[in-house]
Amino acid sequence: MPSYRIDLAYDGTGFHGYARNDGVRTIQEELERALATVLGTDVPTVVAGRTDAGVHAWGQVVSLEVAEGLDIERVSRSLAAMLGPEIVVRSVAPASDGFDARFGAVSRTYRYFVDDRPAPNPLHRHIAWHVDAPLDSTAMEEAAAAFVGEHDFASFCRTADGRTTIRRVLSAAWWREADGLVPRAELVAASANHPTANYADVDGGLVVFEITANAFCHQMVRSLVALSVEIGRGRLRVGAIPGIFEARDRNAARGAAPPHGLILWKVEY
Amino acid sequence: MPSYRIDLAYDGTGFHGYARNDGVRTIQEELERALATVLGTDVPTVVAGRTDAGVHAWGQVVSLEVAEGLDIERVSRSLAAMLGPEIVVRSVAPASDGFDARFGAVSRTYRYFVDDRPAPNPLHRHIAWHVDAPLDSTAMEEAAAAFVGEHDFASFCRTADGRTTIRRVLSAAWWREADGLVPRAELVAASANHPTANYADVDGGLVVFEITANAFCHQMVRSLVALSVEIGRGRLRVGAIPGIFEARDRNAARGAAPPHGLILWKVEY
DSSP states (O other), X not given: OOEEEEEEEEOXXXXXXXXXXXXXXXXXXXXXXHHHHHHSSOOXXXXXXXXXXXXXXXEEEEEEEOSSOOOHHHHHHXXXXXXXXXEEXXXXXXXXXXXXXXXXXXXXXXXXXXXXXXXXXXXXXXXXXXXXXXXXXXXXXXXXXXXXXXXXXXXXXXOOXXXXXXXXXXXXEEEEEOOSSSOHHHHHHXXXXXXXXXXXXXXXSEEEEEEEESOOOTTHHHHHHHHHHHXXXXXXXXXXXXXXXXXXXXXXXXXXXXXXXXXXXXXXX | OOEEXXXXXXXXXXXXXXXXXXXXXXXXXXXXXXHHHHHSSOOXXXXXXXXXXXXXXXXXXXXXXXXXXXOHHHHHHHHHHHSOSSEEEEEXXXXXXXXXXXXXXXXXXXXXXXXXXXXXXXXXXXXXXXXXXXXXXXXXXHHHHHHOEEXXXXXXXXXOTTSOOEEEEEEEXXXXXXXXXXXXXXXXXXXXXXXXXXXXTOOSSEEEEEEEESOOXXXXXXXXXXXXXXXXXXXXOGGGHHHHHHHTXXXXXXXXXXXXXXXXXXXXX
16 A cells, blocks of 8 residues: 655644544544545554644644555645644655554654743743743753763652653753744844843753654653753752762653753654 | 833744734743732833734844833743743843833844745744745746835735835845755755656755834735745746735735744844
8 A cells, every 4th residue: 555654844832642532633533534625535643743632733744555656746735725824735755665653753853942940931942941041051051961871860750650761862952942033133222121130141042952762751851851850950960960860750850841942853764 | 211122033923923912821921920020010122023813923022111120040040931832032132221122122133034945844834834836946036026115905914004115125035955854865865866846956844034124014925935836837928026025915925924934134234
C-alpha cells in the first residue's frame, strides 16, 4: 500500500494535546476527520511525537498508508481548506514503503521559549513562558551541556511504567535571541528603563532552549527547562545536576515548565 | 500637577479597541480601572493612538496628571500584577509638565505583518494576515515609496467628518524577513516542497510594512496595506497609485486589510 508523509504545524493552545481523547478537542481527531472526508474513508495515522495539552508544533510528522495513490495537490488543498488556522499542513508527500513516522524517527528536536523581561511581549504570551526574574543564560548554557549524552532520565520523566528511562541526548543548548517582533535596541532600552530589575546583561528578548535526542520520556523537555530556569535564577548550581540524575527520583528535579513555551521543532528519519 | 508617561504593549485580540466603549472590553477601561485601584482615585488618561478592535501595540503611550508625585516602583509593580498577560506596562516614568501623549506626538509608526506562505505559521496567526498567494515584495516596496510625502489621503480614510485628510508620511517601506520562530533554511525548503505555488523568490517568512507619519486618519494604514497587497498579487500596477490619490474617494482604493496584522510600533515626541 502506498505510504505518505504529512508535515504539520499547529498552535496547541486550544487543544488537549495531539492524541485522541474522548470528549476533548485534539489535533489527531481534527486531522483524521479531515482526512476521512478528503479520502472518503477512515485512515489510521501514526505520529512522530504525541505532544501534551498546550504544546505546539512546527515540524510534527504523521504517516499513513492508503489503498490507492493520492492526488497530492488535491489532498493538500482540501486539508488546508478544512483545517487551519490553528492546524497547518506544511506538505503532503509520498514516502518509502512502510514509512512509520514514530518508529522510523532517529531523532526529535524541541525548542522552548522563555521571556525573562520584566515587561514581556504580550504578542508572544502563547508561545513563551514569562519568568519574572533576569536569568543567567551563561549558567543555563552550562546546564544544557550536562544534559548531553546517554543518561538515565528517571528524575525527569513524569511516568515510566517500568519501561526504560535511558535516552541519548545528541545536543542541547540555551541562548538569547531577539524575539522577532522587537528590534534589539528597543529591548535593551526597555530593560534599562525598568526600575525593578537589573537587565544590564540582557541583549535579547527571549531565552531559547533547543534539545535533540533519539527519543524523550513524558515531560522530559519541560522538566529539563524547569531545572535550567532554577539555575538561571541562581537558586541551584550547575554542580548539583549529576546528583539529580543519580537520584533517579522525580522529586529530586524541579517540576515541569508550563506547556505553552514548548514547540516540537523537527523530526529526523 | 506632576505628569507621567506610561509605555504600553498589548495583544488586541480580545479587545474592542483601545477607546472606552460601553458594554465591551477595551484597553482604556482596563488600564484606567487598574490605575484607579492603585492610585485610590479616578485619573483621566490621554492616549497617543486610539487603536481599532483587534489591533495590537508594542509602543503605545499614555499620559496622565496626578495630584501628588507617584512612587514609580510601587505603581509599576501594582499595574503589572493587575493587568497582563494581554496588557503589559513597559514603563512608568515622570514626564515634563503638561506632557500630552496625543497632542505632543510628532510622529507615529505602525507595522503590519503579512504571511504569504501557502502554509503560514499557525503560531503567528494572531499577528499576521495570511494572504494565500506569493507576493511580489519588490513591487510593494515601489508602492510604499509612492506613499511618502504630504498627500491628501481621502481615498484611504474611513471617516473624515469634514476634517482635513492631509497627512505627511515621513517613511514607508515593505520588506521580507524571517518570522522569528522559523530558521530561514526551513522556510525556503517548506516553500520549495509545496506543490501549489511558486515561491522560488521567497527568502523570508513574513512580508513586513513599516510606516511613519505625523498622524494617520481612520483605517489609513490598513487601507494602504490592502492596496499594497493588490499590487503584490499583480492585480494592480504601481502606476495606478497617483490616480487613486487624486480620486479622493474611498471606493477608488481597495478596502482595508484585517486588523490583526497591525501593530502600533512607536510614538515620537
